[in-house]
Amino acid sequence: MTSLSIHPELGMEVPIGSIDKELRKLWEQDDARTNASLMNFAVYSEAPGALEKNSRAIQTLTAEHACRALLIGIDRDAPEASIRAWITAHCHLSHGKKSVCCEQISFALTGKATGRLRNTVFAHLASDLPLIFWWQGELSPIFEDRLYSLVDRFVFDSSEWADPAGSFGKLVDAISGATRDLVVQDLAWTRSFQFRVSVAALFDDPLVLAALPEIDSVRIVHHPDHRGSALQMLAWLAVQGQWRDGMELDLAVARKSGNKEGFSFESQGGKAISAELVSDPESAPLGLVELSGGGVTVAVSREAGATHLMRTIEAAGHVVEAPGPVDPDDPAGLIGEQLARGGKNSLFQKILPRFRQFLER
Numbered sequence: 001m002t003s004l005s006i007h008p009e010l011g012m013e014v015p016i017g018s019i020d021k022e023l024r025k026l027w028e029q030d031d032a033r034t035n036a037s038l039m040n041f042a043v044y045s046e047a048p049g050a051l052e053k054n055s056r057a058i059q060t061l062t063a064e065h066a067c068r069a070l071l072i073g074i075d076r077d078a079p080e081a082s083i084r085a086w087i088t089a090h091c092h093l094s095h096g097k098k099s100v101c102c103e104q105i106s107f108a109l110t111g112k113a114t115g116r117l118r119n120t121v122f123a124h125l126a127s128d129l130p131l132i133f134w135w136q137g138e139l140s141p142i143f144e145d146r147l148y149s150l151v152d153r154f155v156f157d158s159s160e161w162a163d164p165a166g167s168f169g170k171l172v173d174a175i176s177g178a179t180r181d182l183v184v185q186d187l188a189w190t191r192s193f194q195f196r197v198s199v200a201a202l203f204d205d206p207l208v209l210a211a212l213p214e215i216d217s218v219r220i221v222h223h224p225d226h227r228g229s230a231l232q233m234l235a236w237l238a239v240q241g242q243w244r245d246g247m248e249l250d251l252a253v254a255r256k257s258g259n260k261e262g263f264s265f266e267s268q269g270g271k272a273i274s275a276e277l278v279s280d281p282e283s284a285p286l287g288l289v290e291l292s293g294g295g296v297t298v299a300v301s302r303e304a305g306a307t308h309l310m311r312t313i314e315a316a317g318h319v320v321e322a323p324g325p326v327d328p329d330d331p332a333g334l335i336g337e338q339l340a341r342g343g344k345n346s347l348f349q350k351i352l353p354r355f356r357q358f359l360e361r
Helices: 016-028 050-061 111-124 164-177 193-202 206-214 224-241 252-257 331-341 346-359
Strands: 011-014 033-035 040-045 068-075 082-093 099-110 131-135 153-156 183-186 215-222 260-266 272-279 286-293 296-301 309-315 318-324
Touching: 011 016, 016 082, 016 099, 016 111, 040 050, 050 068, 050 082, 050 099, 050 331, 068 111, 082 111, 099 111, 164 346, 183 346, 193 224, 193 286, 193 296, 193 309, 193 318, 206 215, 206 296, 206 309, 215 224, 224 272, 224 286, 224 346
Parallel strands: 033 099, 040 068, 040 131, 068 099, 131 153, 153 183, 215 272
Antiparallel strands: 011 082, 082 099, 215 286, 260 272, 286 296, 296 309, 309 318
């Protein structure tokens, strides 16, 4: 390469063999910059234009989460093999004075050069820092042991998958065969976090807690694109409540409209519990989680686009309503929330078998 071009989103284009040298020059240009990094954060996509979009997301994320960002754009079907790289820094003022900056290296790989992903891209990880890997879109043949064996936390959004049952099968095989502890994080699960917190909080009310053994119906409303979040919410209720599977429900309404699914369970005390999932294109990703029984109804609801949840308790002579926080709708916001919480995500591992069972019914 005889000259270096500047990309408005990705920064300065550099030869692959000169990335580290050019990064050092980048920091030497401005003594007011401080390089901050607590992790390696890789973002992978095979969608056109993803590098620019993900660079904007990294600009936002690095305001709270210091990292070395590696953006990876792949075109497996391109006729010619090529690898290009750009470097830049995302900077944020610290106490209005010195800029705290995070490095970003962007890679575009095409054709057969995609086979050099591990040797070329991962050679530029900051040593001794964990690797968070955000995979966007469908799992492709590039999702293999040579990739995930280097990853500490694998983040994905199953709502983007055409065949979630099959993709989760691949993922579970990867987890069981991984040579290291691989933490997996589904953003579909992250979307239900504040709903789960709110449902649990409602049972702090003594009246609601007393009615817990009497619950006999569950209703969950979700957007059609987020059936996975609704099923994961149902799996969480079933696992935490220790509900056994009951006889399959025969819902005439479901056969007529196609927007309802029925499930049945049996409580520890032998009580039959019916559950209904309703798909509504006007809903938020999760629009309603409602549990009823023993003369008590509790609900957590959210209007599409609303900046808060509503927690509701209804019983004879007892009505309580209170707002609650809401999870972000955009994937980058969900990633930020998850990075802030961290953890091993053991609860997701706990509900995963039940959730997969629901997916495959």
